Amino acid sequence: MKRAIVLLLAALAAVGFAVTLYWIFYRAPMQREPLYFNQKIFYYHIGCAFMLFAAVFTCGIASLLYLKGRRGRFDDVATAGGELAVLFGSAMLVSGSIWAKVAWGHWWVWDARLTTSLLLWMVMVGYVLVRRFGGPGSERLAAGLGVFGMVDVPLIYYSVRIWRTYHPSTSTAPGLRGDMLIAMLFSVLLFVCVFVVLLVYRAGVARCARLIDETREAALDAGLIE
Amino acid sequence: MEFFRHAAAVCAKDLRIELRSREIVYTMVFFAAMVVLIFSFAFIGDGNPRALVPGMLWVAVLLSGTLGLSRAFDRERDQDTLRGLLLSPAPRGAIFAGKAVAMVALMAAVEAVAAPLCWFLFDAPLFAHPIYMVLVLVLGTVGFATVGSVFAAMLLRVRARDVLLPVVLYPIIVPLLIAATKATAALAAPVPDLADAVFWIKFLAVFDAAFLVAAMWTFESLVIE
Numbered sequence: 001m002k003r004a005i006v007l008l009l010a011a012l013a014a015v016g017f018a019v020t021l022y023w024i025f026y027r028a029p030m031q032r033e034p035l036y037f038n039q040k041i042f043y044y045h046i047g048c049a050f051m052l053f054a055a056v057f058t059c060g061i062a063s064l065l066y067l068k069g070r071r072g073r074f075d076d077v078a079t080a081g082g083e084l085a086v087l088f089g090s091a092m093l094v095s096g097s098i099w100a101k102v103a104w105g106h107w108w109v110w111d112a113r114l115t116t117s118l119l120l121w122m123v124m125v126g127y128v129l130v131r132r133f134g135g136p137g138s139e140r141l142a143a144g145l146g147v148f149g150m151v152d153v154p155l156i157y158y159s160v161r162i163w164r165t166y167h168p169s170t171s172t173a174p175g176l177r178g179d180m181l182i183a184m185l186f187s188v189l190l191f192v193c194v195f196v197v198l199l200v201y202r203a204g205v206a207r208c209a210r211l212i213d214e215t216r217e218a219a220l221d222a223g224l225i226e
Numbered sequence: 227m228e229f230f231r232h233a234a235a236v237c238a239k240d241l242r243i244e245l246r247s248r249e250i251v252y253t254m255v256f257f258a259a260m261v262v263l264i265f266s267f268a269f270i271g272d273g274n275p276r277a278l279v280p281g282m283l284w285v286a287v288l289l290s291g292t293l294g295l296s297r298a299f300d301r302e303r304d305q306d307t308l309r310g311l312l313l314s315p316a317p318r319g320a321i322f323a324g325k326a327v328a329m330v331a332l333m334a335a336v337e338a339v340a341a342p343l344c345w346f347l348f349d350a351p352l353f354a355h356p357i358y359m360v361l362v363l364v365l366g367t368v369g370f371a372t373v374g375s376v377f378a379a380m381l382l383r384v385r386a387r388d389v390l391l392p393v394v395l396y397p398i399i400v401p402l403l404i405a406a407t408k409a410t411a412a413l414a415a416p417v418p419d420l421a422d423a424v425f426w427i428k429f430l431a432v433f434d435a436a437f438l439v440a441a442m443w444t445f446e447s448l449v450i451e
Contacts, residue, residue: 067448068447070447122397123394123397123398126393126394127394129390129393130390130394133386133390134384135386136383137383138384140380141394141448144377144380147440148376148377148437148440148444149398151437152398155433155436158401158429159400159401159404159429160401162425
């Protein structure tokens with residue numbers, strides 16, 4: 001059952017890439033000054049941005065559950081969430097920079113949303129680094145980092161928003177009309193599918209790695225292997 | 227009450243060890259002074275970089291604080307004394323609170339040198355409103371010590387902890403750095419902006435409260451064997 005749902009989502013994602021590209025390039029109207037063709041970046045950019053936040057919260061909540069009950073499966077989900085946050089965060093930062101260069105004339109500006117996303121991305125890169133290089137015992141540290149990262153989200157956002165604001169506000173979404181709005185919704189849905197599929201499979205890989213480790217430990221304890 | 231007694235005992239233990247060697251506090255203070263001086267050498271062009279002073283002060287405090295954190299927790303590692311602490315009947319939260327308060331005391335010693343040094347070198351009116359300024363310093367330090375103590379304690383069992391501590395700590399601590407520098411800048415401006423300072427002080431209080439709760443909640447399960 002679960003397998004079927006994931007396969008269905010994967011199929012939807014595959015079709016979704018074709019559909020969103022068609023909608024973005026053929027149906028959604030070209031924007032006038034100053035962006036023209038570059039405005040098309042927005043559709044995937046916003047999908048990546050949403051998924052960054054989804055991944056951070058997935059990681060944070062899974063970490064919290066792991067700390068509560070010490071059940072390995074939550075740790076697997078947290079691992080997957082952390083890595084996906086870095087993946088989508090990187091895609092978001094790169095696509096956002098290209099947009100910014102055209103729209104504002106600079107690759108980077110110190111705006112609230114940009115800075116918030118950058119900091120979150122850095123927290124998650126720290127998370128992945130801890131996972132990779134922490135060695136044994138790093139799951140707990142990683143879980144703590146996941147929880148603290150999640151607590152930090154509103155604080156980062158609030159402090160940086162008052163610090164400075166530059167980004168087109170969320171009102172861009174209501175500003176979108178007709179085919180532009182549909183294209184955006186399609187791409188967000190697409191990214192949700194991609195996110196869920198990647199999350200499930202990455203968590204599955206993490207689970208296998210954990211089971212192999214546990215089996216190895218058990219075999220060592222039983223004296224079956226050196 | 228019991229909780230505070232345990233916390234005070236852990237804190238007193240840490241401070242007593244420190245008072246006997248004075249290793250951490252001397253190195254931290256000297257390091258903070260070095261950071262301030264290095265900033266001045268790097269940024270002094272023509273005239274007085276007074277606008278940079280709040281940033282300098284807080285970067286010096288946070289960098290030396292990181293140094294102190296890793297040393298203070300390395301001590302618990304030497305003879306595996308953290309295990310002894312955890313085996314004692316004291317609640318985990320009290321152990322955490324004791325270590326964090328000791329850290330605040332060490333950082334206060336650093337600030338007591340670094341802030342006057344900034345005032346002395348750059349003639350920055352940091353203490354035009356002494357009560358607000360002390361409040362900013364206290365809240366900033368408490369927030370840093372809270373988050374830092376949790377991470378330093380968790381890192382004890384991890385390889386490469388000296389590198390990983392700043393890597394995981396700094397991104398989390400950025401809102402605190404923004405709030406503390408903004409508040410300090412508002413207080414040290416030629417015309418102090420008290421409303422702005424009060425806003426950032428409130429923000430620091432919220433930051434501290436949020437992470438104190440998160441730390442108390444998670445510390446037990448984070449350090450459990």
